[in-house]
Structure formats: C-alpha cells, structure tokens
Amino acid sequence: MDIELLVKIASRAWSLSILALLHEGVPGRQAPLLAETGAGRTAFAQSLAHLKALGLLERNPGHGHPLRPEFRLTQKGTAIAAIAARIRAIVPGQQESAVLRRAWSVPVLAVGHHPRYFSEMKGALMPITDRALSQSLRQLRAHQWIEREIDTSQHPPRPLYQTVNAGAAISQAIGLASAAP
Structure with a gap:
C-alpha cells in the first residue's frame, strides 16, 4: 500500500474498522457494521461513502434494499482490508483503537x-x-x-x-x- 492511499483511508475515523470487519466476515450491511464499530451514524455513513469513493467498496448487486444497501469489498479493497484486519488484531482495546481513528x-x-x-x-x-x-x-x-x-x-x-x-x-x-x- 502506498502512503498517499493510507493517508486518504485514515482521513475518516471508521474506515480502517469497516475494512477490517468486512475482511473478518461481518455482513456488508449498515446495521451489523454499525453495531460492531460502535460509531455514530453520521461519522459511519461518511466513512462508508469515503471508502466507496476510493474504490475500496461497492454495492453488492442484487442484494440489499435501495435504502439499506449491502456492500462488498472490491479487489483493491480486499488487499487493504487484510492489512486493516492485521492492524485491528494488534490493537484490540477500545482506548488504543481510538488512537488509531485519529487521522494521522x-x-x-x-x-x-x-x-x-x-x-x-x-x-x-x-x-x-x-x-x-x-x-x-x-x-x-x-x-x-x-x-x-x-x-x-x-x-x-x-x-x-x-x-x-x-x-x-x-x-x-x-x-x-x-x-x-
């Protein structure tokens, strides 16, 4: 992963958590991801939209409701999600995870x-x-x-x-x- 992409991903607080959870098998719907991250709805929605804009997530065609879509990792997103999952495994605590959500x-x-x-x-x-x-x-x-x-x-x-x-x-x-x- 190049540093520019890492900076872009880390600019949204919940992006790494969302990628890690998808890699770990949490369903790509908003409710399960929101429950697992513990994020607020607005910050979570912004992180999800940001990951879509970066090309790391896409809507899962034929799944989900138009108002409650289901997402899946793209090929590029899959590789980065594996890195996010390794980071999440190193830092399992809430206080330490909060440090990782800071942009830099x-x-x-x-x-x-x-x-x-x-x-x-x-x-x-x-x-x-x-x-x-x-x-x-x-x-x-x-x-x-x-x-x-x-x-x-x-x-x-x-x-x-x-x-x-x-x-x-x-x-x-x-x-x-x-x-x-």
Whole structure:
C-alpha cells in the first residue's frame, strides 16, 4: 500500500474498522457494521461513502434494499482490508483503537519504521502540518508506540523518532517498512 492511499483511508475515523470487519466476515450491511464499530451514524455513513469513493467498496448487486444497501469489498479493497484486519488484531482495546481513528496516527506509524527526523517524517507525509505531526507524535509517544531519542552526533542535537512495541507491529503490518527511507 502506498502512503498517499493510507493517508486518504485514515482521513475518516471508521474506515480502517469497516475494512477490517468486512475482511473478518461481518455482513456488508449498515446495521451489523454499525453495531460492531460502535460509531455514530453520521461519522459511519461518511466513512462508508469515503471508502466507496476510493474504490475500496461497492454495492453488492442484487442484494440489499435501495435504502439499506449491502456492500462488498472490491479487489483493491480486499488487499487493504487484510492489512486493516492485521492492524485491528494488534490493537484490540477500545482506548488504543481510538488512537488509531485519529487521522494521522496510522500514517505516522507507517513512516516511522526506522529512525527519522521530524522533517523527514513531514516530507514523507507531505500534506501534514507541523502541528498535526507534533500532536500525533506526542500522542503516540504517550502510548509508547513511538520512541524519541536525541541524536547528539548532529549540531544542534536533533530528536529521532521510531516505532516501538505495538507501533512497530502496526508499521510492519502496513508493509511500508520495505520501502526506502
């Protein structure tokens, strides 16, 4: 999966959860998915529409009611749903799942698989602002998913960030770790 697509998917809070649930076999109707995610109706509907717009979901022809359609994963969506299911398996708790629903958490973890400076992370996540990146890093450090070390070989010393613990497992599950820095 490329980082641009990951950023687009993560921009809606419930997108990864919906993909993971569909991969795990939850029926593609709104009621079962809504019950499993625990999302609000509006946010859930926006995430569902977003996944359709990205080409990861499609209406299941011949199934469902026009007002209560049934959805299925597209071929592209199936591959990404498997990644979402691996991420969901790593982070089963409610509090940790809430961290992953934040827009930049998963993309930051994806690019933090090896030590990077703040500016390198920002460059890899091109549309991110300094504020959004620093808030994400702070929150991920609070959950011990990102580690911050000071590189004293530089003058002035600069902090390096790298995923650890569950953050490293999520980064590995996403599969960007094999990409060049």
